[in-house]
Amino acid sequence: MEIVNRLLKGDKISLARAISRVENGEGAPILEALFPYSGQAYHIGITGPPGAGKSTLVDKLTAKFVEEGKRVGIIAVDPTSPFSGGALLGDRVRMSALTGKEGVFIRSMASRGSLGGIARATKDVALVLDAYGMDYIIIETVGVGQVELDIAQLCDTTIVVLVPESGDSIQAMKAGLLEIADIIVVNKADREGADRMVTELKFTYELRSEKGKWKYPILQTVATRGEGIELLGITIGSHRDYAEGSGSLKDKRKERIRVRITELIEEKIRERLRRQVFKKGELEEAIERIYRKELNPFRIADEIVRQVIN
Amino acid sequence: MEIVNRLLKGDKISLARAISRVENGEGAPILEALFPYSGQAYHIGITGPPGAGKSTLVDKLTAKFVEEGKRVGIIAVDPTSPFSGGALLGDRVRMSALTGKEGVFIRSMASRGSLGGIARATKDVALVLDAYGMDYIIIETVGVGQVELDIAQLCDTTIVVLVPESGDSIQAMKAGLLEIADIIVVNKADREGADRMVTELKFTYELRSEKGKWKYPILQTVATRGEGIELLGITIGSHRDYAEGSGSLKDKRKERIRVRITELIEEKIRERLRRQVFKKGELEEAIERIYRKELNPFRIADEIVRQVIN
Numbered sequence: 001m002e003i004v005n006r007l008l009k010g011d012k013i014s015l016a017r018a019i020s021r022v023e024n025g026e027g028a029p030i031l032e033a034l035f036p037y038s039g040q041a042y043h044i045g046i047t048g049p050p051g052a053g054k055s056t057l058v059d060k061l062t063a064k065f066v067e068e069g070k071r072v073g074i075i076a077v078d079p080t081s082p083f084s085g086g087a088l089l090g091d092r093v094r095m096s097a098l099t100g101k102e103g104v105f106i107r108s109m110a111s112r113g114s115l116g117g118i119a120r121a122t123k124d125v126a127l128v129l130d131a132y133g134m135d136y137i138i139i140e141t142v143g144v145g146q147v148e149l150d151i152a153q154l155c156d157t158t159i160v161v162l163v164p165e166s167g168d169s170i171q172a173m174k175a176g177l178l179e180i181a182d183i184i185v186v187n188k189a190d191r192e193g194a195d196r197m198v199t200e201l202k203f204t205y206e207l208r209s210e211k212g213k214w215k216y217p218i219l220q221t222v223a224t225r226g227e228g229i230e231l232l233g234i235t236i237g238s239h240r241d242y243a244e245g246s247g248s249l250k251d252k253r254k255e256r257i258r259v260r261i262t263e264l265i266e267e268k269i270r271e272r273l274r275r276q277v278f279k280k281g282e283l284e285e286a287i288e289r290i291y292r293k294e295l296n297p298f299r300i301a302d303e304i305v306r307q308v309i310n
Numbered sequence: 311m312e313i314v315n316r317l318l319k320g321d322k323i324s325l326a327r328a329i330s331r332v333e334n335g336e337g338a339p340i341l342e343a344l345f346p347y348s349g350q351a352y353h354i355g356i357t358g359p360p361g362a363g364k365s366t367l368v369d370k371l372t373a374k375f376v377e378e379g380k381r382v383g384i385i386a387v388d389p390t391s392p393f394s395g396g397a398l399l400g401d402r403v404r405m406s407a408l409t410g411k412e413g414v415f416i417r418s419m420a421s422r423g424s425l426g427g428i429a430r431a432t433k434d435v436a437l438v439l440d441a442y443g444m445d446y447i448i449i450e451t452v453g454v455g456q457v458e459l460d461i462a463q464l465c466d467t468t469i470v471v472l473v474p475e476s477g478d479s480i481q482a483m484k485a486g487l488l489e490i491a492d493i494i495v496v497n498k499a500d501r502e503g504a505d506r507m508v509t510e511l512k513f514t515y516e517l518r519s520e521k522g523k524w525k526y527p528i529l530q531t532v533a534t535r536g537e538g539i540e541l542l543g544i545t546i547g548s549h550r551d552y553a554e555g556s557g558s559l560k561d562k563r564k565e566r567i568r569v570r571i572t573e574l575i576e577e578k579i580r581e582r583l584r585r586q587v588f589k590k591g592e593l594e595e596a597i598e599r600i601y602r603k604e605l606n607p608f609r610i611a612d613e614i615v616r617q618v619i620n
Contacts (some may be wrong), residue, residue, distance in 0.1 A: 010448045032608040039603065243434075250601070257607060262583075262613035269579055274618055287567045291560070293349065297567060298342040301574035306620055309582055 004033045005288045007132055012105065014155070015132050019107055022124045031124055034131035040251075041130040042240060045155030047141045047148045047177070049168070052161040053187040056138050056223040056295050057232075062098055065136050071103040073129030077122055077151065084119040086239065112115065119150035123299065124153060153182040154256060156249060157239045159183045159232075160216075162201075164193035178204055181216045182239050190218035214242055276308060314343045317442055322415065325442050329417055332434045337365035341434055344441035351383070351440040352550060355465030357451045357458045357476070358487070362471040363497040365503050366533040367542075368450050372408055375446055381413040381448045383439035387432055387461065390489045415439065427462035430573065436461075436464060462490040464566060466559060467549045469542075470526075472511075481511040488514055491526045495542065499530035524552055537562050586618060 003021075006014035018034075021027045044061075046054050055076070062072045098104050107125060109118060122139060129137050139155060141148045152158045160181040162168050172178055178201075186197050201218050217235050221228030243249035289295040313331075314436075316324035328344075331337045356364050365386070372382045408414050417435060419428060431500060441448050449465060451458045462468045470491040472478050482488055488511075496507050496517040511528050527545050531538030553559035 002445050015545070018526055032606060062433065107568060127489075164462065180600070235351055254597050254601050257600045258593070259598075261593070261596070261607050261611055261614075264607060265614050266576070266580065268611060269379040269575065269619065272615070274573060283568070283571070287564050290567045290571075291564050296342060296345050297571050297574060298338070298345065301571055301578060304575055305578045305582070 001029065001033055007034070008037060008130070010133065014097050015105060015128065016264060018128050019125050022128055023109070023121050027124055027128075031127055034128060037131035039130065041126075041134045042135045042157070043130075043155045044138045044236060045135060045141070045152050045158040045180075046138060046161060047152065047158065047180075048056055048161035049144055049163075049171075052163050053223045054140050054142070057161060057185065057187060057221065057229075058160075059098060060223055060226050060229045061232060062104060062136075062138065064229055065300045066101055066103055070135040071133060072105075073126075073134040074098075074104070074106045075122055075129070075137065075139045076106065076108045077118060077139065077141045092100050105132075105134070105210055123154050123260070145153070149176065149180060153259065156243060156252065157182045157236050158184055160235075161185045161187050162197065163188045164191045169197055169204070169273060173204055178216075182214065182216045183232070183235055184216050185228075186218065186220045187223050189228070190222050194220055214239065214246075214248075270301055273304075273308065311339065311343055315338060316437070317344070318347060320443065323478045325415060325438065328438050328533065329435050332438055333419070333431050335416070337434055337438075341437055344438060348437050351436075351444045351447045352467070353440075353465045354446060354546060355438060355451070355462050355468040356446045356471060356488075357462065357490075358447060358471035359473075359481075360452055360482065362473050363533045364450050364452070364471050364578065367469075367471060367495065367497060367531065367539075368448055369408060370533055370536050370539045371542060372448065374412060374539055376411055376413055380445040381386035381443060382415075383436075384408075384414070384416040385432055385435055385439070385447065385449045386416065386418045387428060387449065388453045411420050415442075415444070431463055433464050433570070459486065459490060465570065466553060467492045469495055469546075471495045471497050472507065473498045474501045474507045479507055479514070483514055488526075492524065493542070493545055494526050495538075496528065496530050497533050498510065499538070500532050504530055524556075524558075529533075566592040583618065585615075 003014050003018055005276055007018050018027070018030050021030060046058055046061075048054055058074060058076075065072050093238060100108060109125070110120060124138065126137050139151055141151050158180050160172065160183070162172055162175045162184065164186060178184070184201055186201070188194075198218050198220065205215060217238075219228055219235060221232060223229070240249075244253070262301050284302050286295060290297050290300065313324050313328055317328050325566065328337070328340050331340060356371075358364055368386075369383060372384060399510065400478055408416060419432060419435070430565055436447050436449065449461055451461050464563050468490050470482065470487045470493070472482055474496060488494070494510070494511055496504050498504075508528050508530065515525060527548075529538055529545060531542060533539070550559075553562070596605060597611050600607050
């Protein structure tokens, strides 16, 4: 494909177009063609509650990687509602400071549509950026819901960003954030309560530590002033070394392949169902009869599955 | 089934147990057995941004229905993160004032787990309450994400609750809330800006009105003092009359059947895949080879689908 060839040669416009197609759900041939070129990029997830300063952190971290001569793709996912603060436009404006930079590509993904869809689209966009030749792909998610957990599954290193606020460490624990964290960053560490928060978070080790497993380092940063970013970069490197050495990176990446295959299969089956079963009008008749309580949808579903599957 | 028989005879303990089983994903036989008894309850959805006073509104509306001798099931869905305000415990405590009442059953559903799962579980719990003999099922959702849109699809009348706050009507529009609204309630209408908000919302008619379609009435309430609840009840009745008369209620309910069948089929196919394909070890080998870039997951998915489907 022309678009794939150009993208692989480093053409940014083709990259942007390919990503748009993938986002619109028309990317299957592109993804298939690009797959063999993927697998090189290191995926970093950055998540945490709104207002933790994640975007600034991503900004500074990216600048650091760029200084080291690395290429960085950023996917900013914001599935939160407009009511929750409307960080969308703010992010886009701020991030444009990086957009011009050589070797940086930023994509904001926001959708009030399907949440499952956005996690899926994020994975696909990440594959495109990976094949394009990015050294790092940073995926920033706002919030702490299912999308974040799904996206964490895609990342080689997941950084959970918190701010010193009373009770936040407990909340992060309850939300399952500490279970996905490879590194914890207490940002805005010049605020009161930062040290206490670190102490609290260290206490949570006792609740989850298993022998021989990676213990998340807890770093303090003041992202707006760039403080702690250097150490964060080094710590990401340490986690990467650990993950490669222990085999956990390989396991994670295999697990991702498993998830992708499962998703692809389910998608294809859904498509088959639409073509084979749902277009014949049989379904319409069944619905009418179910509505009149003559049939039970549970039995009908069984029958249809028996028809379609070997 | 014993549990089903007892539930149908009005036993509340069996109802609670059946709901628990359904929530835990073990409810398939119960749902199948109850389906023929469902279809009588009128489903009311109440949604809107956090802090709009939805719970109080649900409370008062329920009390009104109970006074009229009706039976009411309430499902309070809170898929929001602990970071977003933690309304959970508050709701539970407050709602216990109603719990004791004859003819009222309340279920709080909160999960940091799958969002798709919570919408699905809500539908299933609603089916159980419906078969149990509830006249009204009120489904309260916090937030404005995909879950709310999915749940609106389940409801016969959807009420969107807003509060007079600058910009909130625009946000509601952007979030797609006005598209699912059958009735809009401006709650806390004793606050400044309530009239202006109503004017703004009326303006949105111009943006969406189609001839012959229901135009959402815009009501003002002060739920804490019970003001406007009587009129809200009457308006729900009007919308119901309209929906029944115009055939839109029938269409909606048929659409729900379609969605349910589709979900059931997909579930069953997933289960088959797990048993037939994924247990043979073939998948493990494929994953290993994909990891080594010897195979392409897109092709493998195709092959598996061809194996399984007729």
